[in-house]
Amino acid sequence: MWGKDVELTSGKGTSQTEHKIVSDNFGGVILAWEERTIINEESHVYIQRIDSLGNKLWGDKGILVVKTPGSQITPHIIPDLSGGAIVAWSDCRNDLTGANWDIYMQRINSRGEPLWAADGVMISTDARDEFIGELLPGMDGGATIVWNMVVPGVAGTAQGFEFHFRKLNSEGSWNPTLMSSKFLSLPASETNYELADDIFNDGENGFAIALIAGKNHTDAKLHIQYVNPGGEMAFAYDGGLRIDTLGSDWEDIQLSTDSIGNFLLSWTQPSDSATLVTTHKIDINGSMTLVDSKIEPIDSF
Numbered sequence: 001m002w003g004k005d006v007e008l009t010s011g012k013g014t015s016q017t018e019h020k021i022v023s024d025n026f027g028g029v030i031l032a033w034e035e036r037t038i039i040n041e042e043s044h045v046y047i048q049r050i051d052s053l054g055n056k057l058w059g060d061k062g063i064l065v066v067k068t069p070g071s072q073i074t075p076h077i078i079p080d081l082s083g084g085a086i087v088a089w090s091d092c093r094n095d096l097t098g099a100n101w102d103i104y105m106q107r108i109n110s111r112g113e114p115l116w117a118a119d120g121v122m123i124s125t126d127a128r129d130e131f132i133g134e135l136l137p138g139m140d141g142g143a144t145i146v147w148n149m150v151v152p153g154v155a156g157t158a159q160g161f162e163f164h165f166r167k168l169n170s171e172g173s174w175n176p177t178l179m180s181s182k183f184l185s186l187p188a189s190e191t192n193y194e195l196a197d198d199i200f201n202d203g204e205n206g207f208a209i210a211l212i213a214g215k216n217h218t219d220a221k222l223h224i225q226y227v228n229p230g231g232e233m234a235f236a237y238d239g240g241l242r243i244d245t246l247g248s249d250w251e252d253i254q255l256s257t258d259s260i261g262n263f264l265l266s267w268t269q270p271s272d273s274a275t276l277v278t279t280h281k282i283d284i285n286g287s288m289t290l291v292d293s294k295i296e297p298i299d300s301f
Contacts, residue, residue: 006054009046009061013038020077022085024110027052030085031062032075043071045089047108058112065106066119068093073101076132080170081141083110088135088145094125103130103147107172116172123147123166133163134199136207141170144207146199151185161186161193163209165227184225185238186213196222196253196267205229208263209240210255220250224282226263234284241286264291274298 008031009016018034028051036043048062056062066072070093077087085108090101104120124130126149133146144167151160163184168174186193196210208226225240227233235241253267258281265288266279279292 006050006056008033008048009035018074020075022077022079024049024083024085025079025081026083028057030077030079032065032077032085032087034073034075043073045072045075045087047075047077047085047087047112049083049085049110049112058108063108063112065089065108065114066091066093066104068119070094070096071098072104074132076135076145078135078137078143080107080109080137084108084115086135086137086143088123088132088143089120090130090132091120093119100127101130102126103132103145105143105145105168105172107141107170121168121172124149124164133195136199136201138167138169139205142168142172144168144205146207146209163225165207165231167205167231181227181231183227183233184209184211184223184240186211186223187239196250197255200255200257202226202229202257208255210253210265212250212253222250222253224255224263224265226284235286241282243288270298272298 015036016033020032021029024030030049032047034043035046045065046062047065049057051057065087072089072091075087075089077085079085088105091104092098092101094102102125103123105123106120107115109115123145129150130147133148136144138144144165146165148161148163151162162182164182166174193211193213196212200208206228211223212220213223214220222243223240225233225235250267256264258264263282264279265282269276275296277294277296281289281291
């Protein structure tokens with residue numbers, strides 16, 4: 001692409017992991033990574049922009065996103081609309097022992113200057129463990145962040161999970177009514193979950209998520225929730241729209257929309273000789289209608 005190697009950092013006395021890369025929408029790229037110092041074993045998030053010719057635009061070593069004590073890890077990054085980027089990370093500044101990690105975000109403009117609060121905007125400082133799921137670009141240069149938190153169970157029981165989101169505008173502010181909205185909960189009995197597909201961005205500042213809970217068990221269930229551009233949940237039930245599966249064999253689950261805003265949910269169920277491919281339409285009220293069902297034979301050798 002550039003006809004030369006571009007060295008992000010010398011690497012002396014440090015190790016670099018968790019590299020993320022996105023387009024800057026002007027022919028170049030923006031990268032974020034976690035850099036760990038060997039001496040004090042702290043980790044910090046750096047960000048760098050490289051133009052279409054392979055030139056580093058934000059200094060030789062990139063930009064240190066946070067300068068407060070403590071470690072910052074697992075960066076997530078999306079481009080903004082102006083040649084800059086929005087980055088989110090996990091941060092232990094509020095607990096230097098590293099026992100509890102919080103979530104912060106920052107927007108960097110095309111010149112490498114931070115635009116939001118110094119050392120980042122606080123997203124969540126809950127005492128429970130928080131894990132960033134995804135960053136979704138907003139239509140105004142802002143972003144929506146989705147994360148989940150572990151919910152400790154009653155003594156002697158398993159843990160559950162809650163899913164939260166926050167919508168920030170291009171200035172790093174959010175609607176006070178949406179400061180930290182929980183949009184989906186999985187009880188302790190359904191903790192073995194996985195994302196059925198990437199979190200779906202509807203292109204209008206709304207998003208949808210599909211989760212399989214209890215996968216590899218005969219009582220596996222599919223949970224779907226849609227959060228509209230105004231931050232309202234489509235399905236009021238705490239666990240979203242729940243679909244009981246036919247067993248543990250759902251695979252390749254995909255979520256999309258049709259031309260009028262209905263969700264299209266498809267999945268496959270393989271057997272020894274064929275694969276059943278099923279597609280359902282789900283309207284905004286949660287009514288599900290079978291659209292297509294077909295059997296695809298498995299080639300034998």
